[in-house]
Amino acid sequence: MSAAFVVGVLVAAGVFLLLRPGLLRVVLGFVLLGHAVNVVLLAAGGLGRRTAALEEVGPDTADPLPQAFVLTAIVITFGITVHLLGLLRRDAGGPTSGADSAGEADTDGAGTVGGDDIGGTGGHGAAGWPG
Amino acid sequence: MSGLLLIPVVGPLLVAGVLLVLPGRIRLHRVGAFATMAVVLVAGLVLLVRTSDGAVPVLRVGGWPGPIAISLAADALSALLVTVTAVVVLCCLVSAVGSGDDSRPYFLPLVLVLTAGGSGAFLTTDLFNLFVLIEVMLVPSYVLLSLAGGAGRGGAGRVYVATNLLGSTLLLAGVAFVYGTTGAVGLGELAGAARDEPTVAVACGVVLLALGVKSALVPLHDWLPRTYPVVSPVVVALFSGLLTKVGLYAVIRIYAVVYGGDPGYRWLLGAVALLSMVVGVLGAVGADSMRRILTFHMVSQIGYVLLGLALFTAAGLAAAVYYLAQYILVKAALFLCAAAVRAGRGTDRLEGSGGLAGQRPALALAFAGAALSLAGLPPFSGFVAKFLLLRATAETGAWLAMAVAVLVSLVTLLSMLKIWSALFTGAPPASSSVAKRIGPTLVGPPLALAGLSLAAGLAAQPLLVVADTAAAGLRDPAGYVRAVSGR
Numbered sequence: 001m002s003a004a005f006v007v008g009v010l011v012a013a014g015v016f017l018l019l020r021p022g023l024l025r026v027v028l029g030f031v032l033l034g035h036a037v038n039v040v041l042l043a044a045g046g047l048g049r050r051t052a053a054l055e056e057v058g059p060d061t062a063d064p065l066p067q068a069f070v071l072t073a074i075v076i077t078f079g080i081t082v083h084l085l086g087l088l089r090r091d092a093g094g095p096t097s098g099a100d101s102a103g104e105a106d107t108d109g110a111g112t113v114g115g116d117d118i119g120g121t122g123g124h125g126a127a128g129w130p131g
Numbered sequence: 132m133s134g135l136l137l138i139p140v141v142g143p144l145l146v147a148g149v150l151l152v153l154p155g156r157i158r159l160h161r162v163g164a165f166a167t168m169a170v171v172l173v174a175g176l177v178l179l180v181r182t183s184d185g186a187v188p189v190l191r192v193g194g195w196p197g198p199i200a201i202s203l204a205a206d207a208l209s210a211l212l213v214t215v216t217a218v219v220v221l222c223c224l225v226s227a228v229g230s231g232d233d234s235r236p237y238f239l240p241l242v243l244v245l246t247a248g249g250s251g252a253f254l255t256t257d258l259f260n261l262f263v264l265i266e267v268m269l270v271p272s273y274v275l276l277s278l279a280g281g282a283g284r285g286g287a288g289r290v291y292v293a294t295n296l297l298g299s300t301l302l303l304a305g306v307a308f309v310y311g312t313t314g315a316v317g318l319g320e321l322a323g324a325a326r327d328e329p330t331v332a333v334a335c336g337v338v339l340l341a342l343g344v345k346s347a348l349v350p351l352h353d354w355l356p357r358t359y360p361v362v363s364p365v366v367v368a369l370f371s372g373l374l375t376k377v378g379l380y381a382v383i384r385i386y387a388v389v390y391g392g393d394p395g396y397r398w399l400l401g402a403v404a405l406l407s408m409v410v411g412v413l414g415a416v417g418a419d420s421m422r423r424i425l426t427f428h429m430v431s432q433i434g435y436v437l438l439g440l441a442l443f444t445a446a447g448l449a450a451a452v453y454y455l456a457q458y459i460l461v462k463a464a465l466f467l468c469a470a471a472v473r474a475g476r477g478t479d480r481l482e483g484s485g486g487l488a489g490q491r492p493a494l495a496l497a498f499a500g501a502a503l504s505l506a507g508l509p510p511f512s513g514f515v516a517k518f519l520l521l522r523a524t525a526e527t528g529a530w531l532a533m534a535v536a537v538l539v540s541l542v543t544l545l546s547m548l549k550i551w552s553a554l555f556t557g558a559p560p561a562s563s564s565v566a567k568r569i570g571p572t573l574v575g576p577p578l579a580l581a582g583l584s585l586a587a588g589l590a591a592q593p594l595l596v597v598a599d600t601a602a603a604g605l606r607d608p609a610g611y612v613r614a615v616s617g618r
Contacts, residue, residue: 001572019296022287030296037304065199066310069259073303075267080296083273087288090277 003043010036033076133190136203139250147243171310175214186616208601219372229572241271249293249373257317294354298344304338319616326391346378349407368466386607400441407434421479448602457512464501464580466529485557489609500581506544512587
């Protein structure tokens with residue numbers, strides 16, 4: 001029951017942030033949604049079973065599989081959050097975006113000549129994406 | 132024998148890792164990427180031969196027992212898709228040399244990781260690993276998109292990342308629900324569970340919904356035409372061969388194994404299929420650049436494959452598998468044509484340029500072949516695929532679906548003619564009458580892919596046999612389930 005409540009609050013807050021303008025809020029929204037899904041995963045293994053699954057297996061031994069799932073999911077969410085923050089920094093014109101955007105616009109000259117793209121907010125560089 | 136299954140997944144990952152620590156050595160990167168993809172292609176072909184009699188080789192990585200192990204398995208469908216995507220990636224790599232895409236930093240290692248994730252998703256046997264491998268595929272695609280986009284990629288990149296991230300979150304939640312209701316995530320353990328147990332059907336429905344976002348099924352398709360047309364065409368060709376097709380493959384696999392082809396949901400699949408066909412093709416009518424038209428056709432063509440699944444007869448499934456395999460080749464050929472047009476003209480917008488047929492007859496030939504195949508005219512593979520599908524709908528008596536399929540392919544032909552008359556016939560633009568050099572590395576790959584489509588149409592028998600084997604495995608997944616669950 002408490003898990004359901006936590007998931008509900010996290011999802012509500014996450015969706016609220018996703019629907020707000022601004023990329024930073026979107027990033028935070030995805031972080032909250034990621035946490036919500038992690039709680040769902042843990043709950044899927046049964047929250048009442050708390051004994052460590054190291055030696056003999058009893059009725060209240062914790063299920064190790066969802067914990068492994070959550071670990072993997074946390075790593076993925078973390079990586080994507082870093083990438084999103086990198087995008088955010090690039091779009092905000094962070095300190096490294098100046099020099100690289102010239103080179104990037106040069107290599108993509110074919111695209112800018114014809115102006116064949118929607119939006120057309122102009123060339124941001126490729127700087128700031130995680131290597 | 133089953134160690135072969137590791138090659139398409141681990142091979143590209145290892146090579147990508149090595150190439151990442153040697154940045155800036157473009158020649159080495161090219162050799163590494165081409166060699167790796169050639170090895171993956173050979174591995175895919177060997178798997179295709181091994182699975183042609185319905186055998187399902189299974190590998191449990193690390194030798195762990197059933198549900199804990201990371202298992203990889205190949206049946207005819209998986210092996211076929213691994214092979215076809217390896218062909219497409221190889222062609223895209225050649226085009227990337229011509230268009231200069233591959234000199235962007237980290238381009239080739241990213242493509243290798245993308246391929247590893249895609250192949251892994253075709254071969255994996257449990258839902259959680261499916262999620263992980265789809266993420267392995269998506270993360271490089273985020274970077275490729277922001278790296279190789281044109282102007283306006285900032286906004287498109289945000290739409291792409293946000294949509295796919297939401298899809299992945301939903302997918303993970305779905306996997307959690309499936310684990311909560313069944314205590315298993317392996318396809319072997321889940322076989323038929325959604326047919327027998329309504330709660331599992333709902334949990335799996337969340338997974339299918341997430342996969343619907345990834346494969347851009349109507350009404351979840353809106354992100355695709357917003358993002359793909361602003362990306363470099365070579366990268367879109369890669370994405371079209373791997374990203375949406377992995378989602379589609381997973382939908383097919385899960386519906387066949389976990390739902391056991393439950394007839395109660397076929398109307399829903401059929402409705403989504405017909406809607407995708409119609410909405411996609413109508414969107415293409417209003418589009419004004421080659422890439423935008425082709426992207427809308429992706430939505431429409433995915434509907435055809437899904438229609439074959441919705442019929443769930445032996446003929447319908449075989450048509451879906453044949454359709455999917457040949458369509459990946461044809462769509463990549465068309466996008467690589469767009470890459471060549473863009474390299475020559477500086478743009479792939481329809482207005483203000485023409486006369487490419489006179490200047491580059493080989494490119495015109497490649498485009499004409501692929502376009503006719505997409506519209507479903509003989510003697511190309513698209514004709515065989517549409518013929519099989521229409522025959523399957525007629526056998527089932529699904530006359531509405533049949534009528535829609537015929538009408539949609541007519542409109543498809545119309546928009547292919549629109550590209551043809553705008554870009555290839557007529558007078559070349561006055562300002563830049565001399566097309567910039569479209570080298571053989573740009574013309575060769577689409578020509579080769581169109582040739583493959585022609586070959587798959589003229590000599591359809593080998594591919595049809597594979598499609599029949601795959602369809603038999605989908606209709607009666609007992610053999611696959613037995614091999615995967617190890618019982």
